Amino acid sequence: MVVALLSSSPAGAFGGMGSGVRGGSNDSGELSASASHSRIKVTQTSGPTGGKQGTVSSTDVNWKPPPCWYEPVFTPEQLKDFSENDGSGDVGLRDGWYGSKLWTDHFRDEKDATTIFTRPATVKGYKNYNLGKKGYFWRGVAPNVTGLDDTSLCSRLMFWQDAGEIPDVPKAPTPEILAEYAYDKVKVPGTEVELKPAARSTVNLPTWVWLDKGTFRDVKVRAELPGTGLWAETTAKPVALHLDPGTEDAELFPASGDCAINDDGSIGTPYTKGNADKTPPCGIRYLHATGGTPYQLSASITWKITWQGSDGTDGDLPDGTFETTQDMNVQEIQSINR
Incomplete structure (x- = not known):
């Protein structure tokens, strides 16, 4: 059984990930092992550019962007490389694993993982990172990990989803979530x-x-x-x-x-x-x-x-x-x- 280093806080809020740690892509296209980095790419397609600019403030003081959602993070090949060469990072919003054995046990050697702060508490292991399959391993993302928003809504341990499919889980990404993120x-x-x-x-x-x-x-x-x-x-x-x-x-x-x-x-x-x-x-x-x-x-x-x-x-x-x-x-x- 995998022994995991766990936290009741969002995973990106602890552990001190350095810039050299590899993992899922962030919004700049670089690899990151932190669940505080989103891969959502935002580009301006029309409107004035240059000069003094700024971001708008919502006229609704009670409105907030979504606190978290799920994103694809690793292909099987990327997860294998990460797990066997580094193995330190966020396996979920509330779960940080530090040490390659934690990752290889679960994602390579089919050992179940036990968590404390997330559900389900026991997660079935994977065989050889699902190499040969088409798809991604998904993980919760919360850009504002230091806030008071409820990131438990997206705290599921990293899981597999076949290519071309969106997970049927609460807080799966939608166009509306992307629009709110871009606000x-x-x-x-x-x-x-x-x-x-x-x-x-x-x-x-x-x-x-x-x-x-x-x-x-x-x-x-x-x-x-x-x-x-x-x-x-x-x-x-x-x-x-x-x-x-x-x-x-x-x-x-x-x-x-x-x-x-x-x-x-x-x-x-x-x-x-x-x-x-x-x-x-x-x-x-x-x-x-x-x-x-x-x-x-x-x-x-x-x-x-x-x-x-x-x-x-x-x-x-x-x-x-x-x-x-x-x-x-x-x-x-x-x-x-x-």
């Missing part, structure tokens, strides 16, 4: 807006706010899990700009502070000569001067996020926001009495 991998552009007057606003005169057309376009990323045929495309569509003047002594246009994004990706209307006293479709009127300390004008874009999957499924994810701030100096109108 915080979506990079959106910063939201520094154009202002007129640009350098210094004047009390009681409107400041026009706008962004040129094409500044904000849909951002689409594709998440794929190698060896499964599963993929999902997650799309972030800009829908509104929200302004916060940085002080209560200000009026917003419109009053909600929400400026719609036009079909061409522009926001508001550029200021032109002669509009100084007009009300802008998107802008701010400051009612008091800054007095040496600038107001912090914040501009945040709301992104509607949807997804489509390889199996024809689709859906919505929580809206996301990305915010930037910029200094706003406001001066009093200067007049001379004669």
Whole structure:
């Protein structure tokens, strides 16, 4: 019977895997023995690139990405090489085996493995790593192994699945899981807006706010899990700009502070000569001067996020926001009495 070094914590949270340890592929394509590394590959397929970018924050404070799921890790040949040449790593989310004998006993010599924190508690052994068969050994993955999420949902010991098949187990990967994993991998552009007057606003005169057309376009990323045929495309569509003047002594246009994004990706209307006293479709009127300390004008874009999957499924994810701030100096109108 195999003697295993076990932990009640996610396996990737202990053991100190070094960069030279071999095992399943992580998202960069390198081999890793840690169950904290996902093989999901995320690539941006459309949308602006370069410049200041960041990840969106969910408008639903209760939403979380999936804590864990299962992924294919080893072919029989890869498992043989790993087990006989290293044999130190995660055999499950809550099980770390350190020493080649633990791996060879179970995956080569058909000896059953006994676990404490996972179910089933006794796992039947394999003969010669299933060499000659087409398929993969699968293991649970939890990118955030230091969090409080319930990784026990994916703690099954590494198991075999024939090629072309997705395991019929809870937390098997789906396009929706891939889309949720990709949520915080979506990079959106910063939201520094154009202002007129640009350098210094004047009390009681409107400041026009706008962004040129094409500044904000849909951002689409594709998440794929190698060896499964599963993929999902997650799309972030800009829908509104929200302004916060940085002080209560200000009026917003419109009053909600929400400026719609036009079909061409522009926001508001550029200021032109002669509009100084007009009300802008998107802008701010400051009612008091800054007095040496600038107001912090914040501009945040709301992104509607949807997804489509390889199996024809689709859906919505929580809206996301990305915010930037910029200094706003406001001066009093200067007049001379004669």
